[in-house]
Amino acid sequence: MKTTTRALAGLIAAALAAVVLAAQETRPVREDVGFCWSPAVMKTLVDYLEAQEKESFRAEGLVAAIAPHDDYLYAGRIYYPLFKILRAREVVIFGVTHGTVRKEIDDPHEILILDEFKAWPGLGGPAAISGLREHLKEHLDKSLFIVNNTAQALEHSIEAQVPWLQYFNPEVKITPIMVTGMPFEKMDEVSTRLAETVAAYMKDRGLAPGRDIFFLISSDGNHYGRDFNNVPFGEGETAWRAARELDRRLIRDYLTGLMDKGKVEGLTRELWGKTYLDYRNTYWCxxxxxxxxxxxxxxxxxxxxxxxxxxxxxxxxxxxxxxxxPLVKTGLGTTAPFSLRHWVSFCSVGYYLD
Incomplete structure (x- = not known):
């Protein structure tokens, strides 16, 4: 009886939480330690990174990118050179569906996840939602997506991009899209349908890629060490160097240079195990x-x-x-340790029209 009562209470709590989320106009902040929501603190961070920066990258022709979603105090140097050159009015953000989120939403597969929040949290004010999101709901096959505010509120990989985007372009509008697990053939099918729908939206509104609309992919790299139960190269600095070299090879062979479908499929063979649900020897979220x-x-x-x-x-x-x-008394912090038994890699990669 106690078990039944607890289960019923859990269902009621979950239902009430869903009602609260549905009623909220602005998505709540998920991560308020590792990410920054203060314009003044973000300026302090950006000013520090700018003073340390020794490289610059071309903005012309840049239409898509991969960016991290780790804590800003860890990955700030990797975020910065990309976001400082982004000025598109709209940004589509492809996010992860992390395991903690999947457990809360019955682990859906082979679909995309959209939301219905009217705005997302930003730097001192909400970030607006692009009209593309509702266009997708209206024109994309209903079997290819679900609308789930709970999932989008729990997931942090899209949220991480918003303060960076808004700092350099306060009027930016976003389209958040969470990607669930799916085999490559299904991924190819769903991405084709999505691309056709997005392309129609762009053509109807005269939007040019890069100038008017940008495509941003959120991902951290390997999660290595005993804490992750991921030690294919062993432990210690020798293993750390080997795992880093694997990351660099994957970036070199599959994420850079002229892109095509074959490169992307090759990447999945490296990241996935026997099936798309499995890992091979690297834990990329x-x-x-x-x-x-x-x-x-x-x-x-x-x-x-x-x-x-x-x-x-x-x-x-x-x-x-x-x-x-080395930024102190800013309110920024870290959400996990770093050591040889617990480290995470990340990269920023820009994609240009060839």
């Missing part, structure tokens, strides 16, 4: 968001610009290499 986002972006470019994309690595690093940026 973007094992679905990266290949899906790249497939969709390539197809959108083909339909709207008649061109392919070419990838360029902006920056690669990891939490063990970076440590924590």
């Amino acid at each position: 973007g094992k679905y968001s990266v290949p899906f986002g790249l497939l969709a972006a390539q197809k959108i470019m083909a339909l709207t610009a008649g061109k392919k994309m070419s990838g360029m690595l902006f920056r690669y690093s990891d939490t063990y290499s970076e440590g924590v940026l």
